[in-house]
Amino acid sequence: MSIVTRFAPSPTGFLHIGGGRTALFNWLYARHLGGKFLLRIEDTDRQRSTPDAVEAIMKGLAWLGLDWDGEVVFQFARAHRHAEVANQLLAQGRAYRCYATPEELEAMREAQRAAGQPVRYDGRWRDRDRSEAPANTPFVIRLKAPQTGETTINDQVQGSVTVANAQLDDMVMLRADGTPTYMLSVVVDDHDMDITHVIRGDDHLTNTFRQVQLYRAMDWGVPSFAHIPLIHGPDGAKLSKRHGALGVEAYEAMGYLPEAMRNYLLRLGWGHGDEEMISTERAISLFDITAVGRAPSRFDFVKLANVNGHYMKEAMPEALLPAVIPLVGDKLGRALTEGETALLLRAIPGLQPRAKTLVELAEGALFYLKARPLAVDAKAAAVLEKHRDLVSQALIVLQAQSDWTADALEATIRALAETLSAKLGDLAQPLRAALTGSTVSPPIFDVLEILGQSEACGRIADVVATP
RNA sequence: GUCCCCAUCGUCUAGAGGCCUAGGACACCAGCCUUUCACGUUGGUAACACGGGUUCGAAUCCCGUUGGGGACGCCA
Numbered sequence: 042m043s044i045v046t047r048f049a050p051s052p053t054g055f056l057h058i059g060g061g062r063t064a065l066f067n068w069l070y071a072r073h074l075g076g077k078f079l080l081r082i083e084d085t086d087r088q089r090s091t092p093d094a095v096e097a098i099m100k101g102l103a104w105l106g107l108d109w110d111g112e113v114v115f116q117f118a119r120a121h122r123h124a125e126v127a128n129q130l131l132a133q134g135r136a137y138r139c140y141a142t143p144e145e146l147e148a149m150r151e152a153q154r155a156a157g158q159p160v161r162y163d164g165r166w167r168d169r170d171r172s173e174a175p176a177n178t179p180f181v182i183r184l185k186a187p188q189t190g191e192t193t194i195n196d197q198v199q200g201s202v203t204v205a206n207a208q209l210d211d212m213v214m215l216r217a218d219g220t221p222t223y224m225l226s227v228v229v230d231d232h233d234m235d236i237t238h239v240i241r242g243d244d245h246l247t248n249t250f251r252q253v254q255l256y257r258a259m260d261w262g263v264p265s266f267a268h269i270p271l272i273h274g275p276d277g278a279k280l281s282k283r284h285g286a287l288g289v290e291a292y293e294a295m296g297y298l299p300e301a302m303r304n305y306l307l308r309l310g311w312g313h314g315d316e317e318m319i320s321t322e323r324a325i326s327l328f329d330i331t332a333v334g335r336a337p338s339r340f341d342f343v344k345l346a347n348v349n350g351h352y353m354k355e356a357m358p359e360a361l362l363p364a365v366i367p368l369v370g371d372k373l374g375r376a377l378t379e380g381e382t383a384l385l386l387r388a389i390p391g392l393q394p395r396a397k398t399l400v401e402l403a404e405g406a407l408f409y410l411k412a413r414p415l416a417v418d419a420k421a422a423a424v425l426e427k428h429r430d431l432v433s434q435a436l437i438v439l440q441a442q443s444d445w446t447a448d449a450l451e452a453t454i455r456a457l458a459e460t461l462s463a464k465l466g467d468l469a470q471p472l473r474a475a476l477t478g479s480t481v482s483p484p485i486f487d488v489l490e491i492l493g494q495s496e497a498c499g500r501i502a503d504v505v506a507t508p
Numbered sequence: 509g510u511c512c513c514c515a516u517c518g519u520c521u522a523g524a525g526g527c528c529u530a531g532g533a534c535a536c537c538a539g540c541c542u543u544u545c546a547c548g549u550u551g552g553u554a555a556c557a558c559g560g561g562u563u564c565g566a567a568u569c570c571c572g573u574u575g576g577g578g579a580c581g582c583c584a
Contacts, residue, residue, distance in 0.1 A: 051584045085584055150581090159510040160580055181582050199513065208511050208580090216582040224584045247512055247579040270514075271577075279577075305520095308533090312521050315532040334514095334521080337577060339521050344534045354547075362563060394547040424544095448511040454543090469543030 044076035044237045048102075048226065049116075051083040052094035055288025056101030056276050059242060059272045059280060060428035064267060067240045069307070070106045079234060084117045085092035085226050106299050106321070112129045114234065116226050118160040124223035124260065127182045127214045136214060137256045138180040139166040147209065149506070161210035164188075166308035179217035184255055186211050197267035198333045199243065199494040204250045212251050224248065228255045236264050240330060245270035267330045269309060270337040277339060296368070296398030298356070301349035308348075309338045318351055350397040361402065366391070368403035371411060381410055388490050391483030408477040409491065414503040421474035425504055428471040431463060435472055436501045445494045448484040452487070475504040 046067040047103055050060050071078035080102070084090035102109070130136035139162075141149075145164070153160045174180065193203040214225040221229075231239060246268045256263045270349060272280050280286045292302060303321055311333050313319065319327070355362070362385065369385065370376050379386065388409050389402070396402035409417065415427065425432065436455050442450065454472075458465045472486050476497060482488055489497050 049584090053584075089583075137581095141582095154509070157509050161510085178552085202512070204511070210580085213582050218582080220582085222582070227584085242578095243513070245584090246579055249567095249582095250512090268513085273577080275519085277576075308520060310520090312532095314522065317520090317533050336514050338521090339519060341534075344520060350547090385576055395545065451543090458543095464543090466543050473544060479544090483545085485543060493519060 044071065044074045044240050045079060045235050045238055046071045047079040047081050047231070047236050047383075048107075049081040049083050049230075049232065050098050051089075052088060052091060052098075053086065053089040053099060054094055055286055057280075058292070059286065059304070060098075061101065061105055061289050061302070062272060062309060063240065063242055063269065064102060064328065065105065065303060065306050066267075066311075066328075066333070067238075068109075070238060070322055070330050071110075073328045073407065075108040075239070078107075078115065079111055079236070080112040081116060081230060081234070083226065084115055085120070085221060085223060087117070087172050087220075090117075097288065097290065101303055104289060104293050104328050105301055105302060106484050107505055114230065116230060119226070119230060119233075121223050122233065124215055124219060126229050127221065127225060130184065130214070130258055131182055131230040134185070136184050137167060137170060137211075137281065138174065138213075138364065139183045139213070140174050140178050140180045141247045142178075159208070161208075162212075164211060168271075176304055181213045182215040183211040183213055184258060186251070186254045186258075192252060192253055193376060194249055194263075196246070196249075197238075197265060197331050197354065198270075198476045199246060199268050199335060201460060202246070202258060204247075206254075207257070211253065212255075214255075217300070224251060224255070228259075228261075229251050232256070232259070232261050233263060238265045238267065238330070238369060240267040240269065243270050250275055262493075266335070268334050270335060272309060273337050273339045275339055277330040277342060280340060294401070296400030297349050298344065298352045298399070301345070301352040304352070305348045309452060310334050318348070329440065334384050341468045347399040353396055353398070353402065354393050356393070358386055358393070361389055361393075361399065361506040364399050364404050365406065368399060369406055369410065369461050372407055377410070384409060384491060391487045391491075395483065405483075408479065411478075411486075413496075413499055415475075415500060417474060417478045417504065420480045421478055423471050424459060425475045428467055429505070431459050431468050432471045432501060433505050434503055435468060436498060439489075439494070439501065442494065445490060447484070447490040471500070475501045 048067050050056065068078045082095055082098070084095070127136060131138070131439050149163060150160050162183070166183070187206045189206060191205045193201060193210070194376065195201050213222050213226050215221055228318070233427055249266055249268070253263055274280045288455070289302070302319055303324070304319055305317060307324055308317065311328070313327050313332070365385065366377060366382060368414040385406055388406050392402050392405045409479050435454065435457060438453055443454055454468055455465060458468050469485050470480065473482050474480060476492065492500070
């Protein structure tokens with residue numbers, strides 16, 4: 042049997058990191074088994090759903106590299122079908138009309154809370170005849186759920202979980218305005234879309250029992266469920282929109298790589314022995330939903346940075362370039378010329394092991410492209426002050442240098458150091474200061490080569506001239 | 509309050525009764541490498557929440573306690 046998974050976000054905001062991981066697990070599971078991964082937008086809440094959010098979610102998934110199969114399903118467009126199911130159950134006596142007003146129900150819950158009772162619908166309209174209904178009062182349709190016995194789900198992550206039916210109340214399926222609730226819509230859509238495996242956050246676990254009752258009422262097969270634990274913030278508190286949960290586009294802006302995000306998110310709750318760095322391809326071949334842990338995990342930016350750093354080092358410079366160009370341009374406040382782009386590409390290999398993110402890489406590249414004379418930071422200025430005479434000597438030999446490659450330049454400077462009875466570092470550090478304006482940079486001979494003779498000597502001359 | 513879920517180093521995790529004097533990774537500390545900073549590399553600090561069982565033997569199974577989390581909407 043071919044499996045079908047789905048990611049079903051509600052478009053009420055950006056795609057946050059927890060949703061991203063849920064999507065990833067659904068995607069991996071489908072790809073691993075050669076099944077389908079579908080996208081359904083749960084926009085039945087007309088007040089809070091926005092087109093912008095739909096776009097943000099799709100962009101987020103695209104950035105994460107999670108491609109879905111087939112057309113996107115918009116849940117609200119299927120409202121008639123949902124209503125049809127509710128009405129069918131009503132006709133079959135498996136659902137009933139409830140005329141209680143929202144205010145009345147709120148009062149009921151208030152009283153239950155005050156009395157220390159479980160808060161749930163008390164079934165006041167469950168067995169009343171329609172003739173008792175007040176005239177011209179809107180009604181909702183509730184599922185007539187079993188009141189005795191128990192409901193069990195065999196969750197692929199949580200195991201077998203059982204709840205007494207007495208704990209569950211009769212859920213609203215159709216609102217007074219005739220629109221379906223989430224509980225109805227998910228079940229009908231998952232059934233109609235032939236979803237075989239429902240993988241979602243474990244905040245849905247308790248909802249699942251009610252949903253199963255609905256499947257049973259319709260005599261539908263129940264899909265396999267997998268409720269994955271939520272991601273918490275660094276302090277252990279729930280990761281919510283007002284508490285550290287960022288949209289995936291924020292991670293993109295911070296300079297993280299999609300493949301690193303996938304790797305990091307995958308390792309949050311899932312592992313395969315001692316493997317840490319797991320390529321997407323390998324993840325697809327190894328992923329198993331039953332191996333997902335049951336405990337919630339904390340989001341750790343430091344570890345993310347480490348994973349990202351790994352992928353930064355592994356990446357081909359050409360692959361990094363397109364993302365780096367606009368970042369450098371922004372920091373420089375201007376577009377790069379073709380020559381500068383070529384220079385940037387040559388500079389990337391030296392920058393890669395020094396950058397955890399694309400943003401850091403762009404910052405590290407800046408000194409190559411800044412116009413003379415370079416601003417020199419305090420530490421670098423101090424180094425220059427100490428060895429200005431050596432820099433002058435270096436300038437002379439560099440101006441005379443004919444073979445402008447890192448290796449040849451190193452030989453030249455080493456020879457000069459020997460001639461002057463100086464340590465290589467005494468020469469390299471002030472040169473670095475002159476060339477980069479900083480005491481920290483990629484290997485100085487690489488910098489020399491990439492800058493080119495004219496620019497390099499110009500920068501050195503600038504500092505030699507400055508008293 | 510009711511119901512449900514969870515519990516191994518600071519963090520992410522390996523561990524499915526003996527392979528565990530608990531392994532890996534990040535972070536941290538120390539050494540090495542070295543023209544700086546990184547990278548790399550070597551070593552170190554650091555955990556089975558607690559209490560009872562079951563068993564010849566428990567991180568692994570059972571019960572309880574404590575601590576986290578989630579759900580209880582005409583939101584999704």
